[in-house]
Amino acid sequence: YPQAVIFDLDGVITDSAEHHFLAWQQLGQELSIPFDRQFNETLKGVNRMDSLERILSLGQANDRYSETEKTALAEKKNRYYVESIQHLTPQDVLPGIIDLLKDLRQNKIKIAMASASKNAQFVSERLEVDHYFDHIVDAATVEKSKPHPEVFLKAATAVGVAPTDCVGIEDAAAGVEAIKSAGMRAIAIGDADILNAADLVLTDTSKLSLTTLSGVFSK
Ligand code: BG6
Ligand code: MG
Numbered sequence: 001y002p003q004a005v006i007f008d009l010d011g012v013i014t015d016s017a018e019h020h021f022l023a024w025q026q027l028g029q030e031l032s033i034p035f036d037r038q039f040n041e042t043l044k045g046v047n048r049m050d051s052l053e054r055i056l057s058l059g060q061a062n063d064r065y066s067e068t069e070k071t072a073l074a075e076k077k078n079r080y081y082v083e084s085i086q087h088l089t090p091q092d093v094l095p096g097i098i099d100l101l102k103d104l105r106q107n108k109i110k111i112a113m114a115s116a117s118k119n120a121q122f123v124s125e126r127l128e129v130d131h132y133f134d135h136i137v138d139a140a141t142v143e144k145s146k147p148h149p150e151v152f153l154k155a156a157t158a159v160g161v162a163p164t165d166c167v168g169i170e171d172a173a174a175g176v177e178a179i180k181s182a183g184m185r186a187i188a189i190g191d192a193d194i195l196n197a198a199d200l201v202l203t204d205t206s207k208l209s210l211t212t213l214s215g216v217f218s219k
Contacts, residue, residue, distance in 0.1 A: 001210070002185070002217045004110035004161035006152055008045065009120050011171030012189055012205065014092050014127055016085060016117075017044060023080035024051060027073065033059030041194055045172030047116045047145040048074050082119065088126040095206040101132040103210045110134050112155035114168065114178075116146055134159045146174040149182035156182070167213055173197070185216050 011017030021040045028035050033055055043051045052074050056062045065073065104111050113120060113136040120139060124130040135158035137151050144150045156166050168179035171189045176198045179186040187208070188198035195201050200216045202208060 001107060001109060001214050002167040003165040004112060004156060004159050004167075005104055005213065006112045006114050006155045006166055006168045006179075006184070008168070008170045008172070008175050009113055009115035009123060010117055011044065012094070012169050013097055013129060014088065014094055014123065016088070016123060017171060019081055019084045020044075023077050023084060024055060026080050027077045028055055028059075031055070031059065031061065031073070033061060041173065045116055045146040045170065045175040045178070047139065047142075048078065048118070050145045052077070078119075082122075085119065085123060085126065088123060090128045093127050093129060095204065096208045097129070097205055100208050100210070100213075101129065105132065107210065110159035110161055112159050113137060114151040114155040115139060116142070116151065146172065147177035147181065149178045152178055152182040152184060156184070167217055169208070170195075170198070187213070187216055 007013060010020060024043060025035065035055065035058060039058065043054060046054065052070060053062060101111060111133050113133050116139055118139045120136060124136060130136065135155060137154045142151045142154065152168055153163065156163050163183040166184040167187060168184045169187045169189065170176050170179060173194055176186045176188050176195055180197055186198040188195035188201045189205055192201040200212065
């Protein structure tokens with residue numbers, strides 16, 4: 001078994017990746033920079049300001065706004081997002097996640113969260129999963145966005161486990177890259193074509209179990 005399992009939040013524990021997409025899409029429309037789900041794949045796991053820069057660069061509009069204006073645009077997207085997550089409940093936790101968290105606890109395997117979201121604590125509380133976690137990295141303390149491994153390494157350090165004894169779970173290509181750069185095993189949830197850098201790709205969270213985790217770990 002791994003000694004620690006490090007979870008991404010958005011798109012792994014709950015479907016909030018969809019809420020992020022809709023909020024960015026709304027801002028994009030207002031800026032006359034429309035984008036589709038395929039482009040959205042490149043935003044998954046990426047922090048707020050870096051996501052904005054990617055959208056602006058899609059519209060060749062990076063130089064159109066001052067830093068102050070960019071901050072205001074990012075805040076606007078966040079207001080759309082925060083509004084859309086107000087009604088999250090424990091029922092919005094994706095299939096198989098609670099059983100896995102309970103199994104991990106029972107087996108005394110450390111549990112951490114490595115989300116790029118500054119709303120991670122709020123979302124975890126709404127979902128009532130926060131109490132399962134030995135550590136939730138505060139995104140405000142992370143300097144480098146995924147695919148940089150910083151957030152995963154911070155999570156491992158916080159629970160006192162070497163990266164080689166950790167498994168990370170992600171739904172984003174940038175997240176899988178971050179896990180692998182951190183020297184950890186990666187399990188991805190989603191499309192195998194997009195997430196092929198992972199050690200194992202599962203179509204959805206219901207396939208997650210202690211067995212699938214230990215399988216990837218004993219490789
Ligand atoms: C990641 C999401 O978890 O958090 C991204 O995958 C999002 O879509 C990023 O942009 C930052 O979130 P927030 O809540 O701090 O804007
Ligand atoms: Mg994610």
